[in-house]
Amino acid sequence: MPLFDVYPLYNVTPVSAKGIHVYDENNTEYLDLYGGHAVISIGHAHPNYVDAVTNQVSTLGFYSNAIQNPLQVELADKLETLSGCKDYNLFLCNSGAEANENALKLASFKTGKSRVVAFKNGFHGRTSAAVAATDNPNIIAPINAQQEVTILELNDIEGVKTELEKGDVCAVIVEFIQGVGGLDQATAEFYEQVDALCKANNTYFIADEVQSGYGRSGKFFAFQHYNVTPEVISVAKGMGNGFPIGGILIHPSIEAKYGMLGTTFGGNHLACAAGLAVLNTIEEEQLIDNVNAMSEYFISVAKTIPQIKNIKGRGLMLGLEFDFEVGDLRKKLIYDHHIFTGGASNKKLLRILPPLTIKKEHIDQFFKALKKELEAVEV
Numbered sequence: 001m002p003l004f005d006v007y008p009l010y011n012v013t014p015v016s017a018k019g020i021h022v023y024d025e026n027n028t029e030y031l032d033l034y035g036g037h038a039v040i041s042i043g044h045a046h047p048n049y050v051d052a053v054t055n056q057v058s059t060l061g062f063y064s065n066a067i068q069n070p071l072q073v074e075l076a077d078k079l080e081t082l083s084g085c086k087d088y089n090l091f092l093c094n095s096g097a098e099a100n101e102n103a104l105k106l107a108s109f110k111t112g113k114s115r116v117v118a119f120k121n122g123f124h125g126r127t128s129a130a131v132a133a134t135d136n137p138n139i140i141a142p143i144n145a146q147q148e149v150t151i152l153e154l155n156d157i158e159g160v161k162t163e164l165e166k167g168d169v170c171a172v173i174v175e176f177i178q179g180v181g182g183l184d185q186a187t188a189e190f191y192e193q194v195d196a197l198c199k200a201n202n203t204y205f206i207a208d209e210v211q212s213g214y215g216r217s218g219k220f221f222a223f224q225h226y227n228v229t230p231e232v233i234s235v236a237k238g239m240g241n242g243f244p245i246g247g248i249l250i251h252p253s254i255e256a257k258y259g260m261l262g263t264t265f266g267g268n269h270l271a272c273a274a275g276l277a278v279l280n281t282i283e284e285e286q287l288i289d290n291v292n293a294m295s296e297y298f299i300s301v302a303k304t305i306p307q308i309k310n311i312k313g314r315g316l317m318l319g320l321e322f323d324f325e326v327g328d329l330r331k332k333l334i335y336d337h338h339i340f341t342g343g344a345s346n347k348k349l350l351r352i353l354p355p356l357t358i359k360k361e362h363i364d365q366f367f368k369a370l371k372k373e374l375e376a377v378e379v
């Protein structure tokens with residue numbers, strides 16, 4: 001049976017990985033500055049992770065949400081401690097889209113409203129409400145178009161005010177650093193005013209931290225760079241270091257009700273073991289400090305390269321903007337230098353999303369290759 005052909009593929013076949021490197025069938029080593037799309041947080045095949053997942057699968061890999069699962073409680077406690085989101089509640093699911101779908105659903109249940117405000121170039125996943133809140137008509141099927149969503153420009157505070165004061169908006173959903181869209185951020189005043197407008201209008205402020213969460217921005221959550229209190233925070237990607245797990249953190253003022261949300265696989269034993277190994281490693285290895293140190297180093301070197309017109313993002317969620325489209329450059333980096341990088345909707349932007357364990361030597365290796373390619377373009 002052929003695979004349904006929806007992904008344009010690079011011709012590389014990874015068969016193993018360790019730390020910041022991925023290896024193909026010929027044992028060629030690739031430097032992973034893409035982290036499998038911001039998923040690899042503590043590094044490939046980290047021993048803590050391998051041990052935790054191996055031990056768990058050999059004892060109890062899965063049982064449903066109808067029984068007690070102390071691993072979920074342990075995961076929630078650890079997440080509360082490391083994130084500083086005191087007294088929030090955790091609902092576990094399996095992916096980023098599912099996290100946002102549940103966040104939007106919860107907002108609608110609790111406010112009794114149904115319209116969503118989202119932002120230009122935002123990406124929230126491919127399920128029903130999440131894709132409708134995503135600013136990409138190419139991935140919104142007619143069945144999703146029935147959702148009521150208003151897309152505004154980032155920083156358009158008057159627009160947000162006008163829409164929220166109409167009284168029918170259940171949620172404003174935002175990525176505090178846009179991922180797929182190209183690393184754009186709004187101003188602190190904008191985020192803080194949106195937060196206040198949400199509180200004044202019985203509207204939930206949803207922080208989509210699926211990509212920017214788990215330390216990637218240099219704080220546990222990207223919204224923590226601002227003075228805001230989201231009602232719901234959605235997480236996935238880095239949470240499981242490759243094991244499919246997602247979730248929403250729910251403000252303590254929001255009451256649960258049996259049956260309101262649910263899932264078969266979400267929060268299973270194996271997923272919790274993976275999620276706990278990630279949190280324990282972030283703590284033990286002080287990875288958020290490493291994110292800040294490596295980000296500073298990366299940006300300081302990037303600033304010395306004149307062809308880089310703009311450096312976007314924060315922490316290890318960075319974008320290098322050029323005045324040309326980077327598709328060919330990414331191919332050269334992969335095929336000639338064995339370095340994975342990411343692209344964005346902004347075709348002139350190279351995305352950098354490495355494991356949070358990256359070291360200076362890896363950054364030096366990247367810039368050496370980049371400079372060589374940029375010189376070749378100019379000759």
Ligand SMILES: Cc1ncc(COP(=O)(O)O)c(C=O)c1O
Pocket residue numbers: 095096097098100123124125126175179180208209210211212236237
């Ligand atoms: C900010 C953001 N939200 C949601 C998603 C969707 O996550 P998933 O692909 O796990 O459904 C993504 C994926 O790239 C994302 O970057």
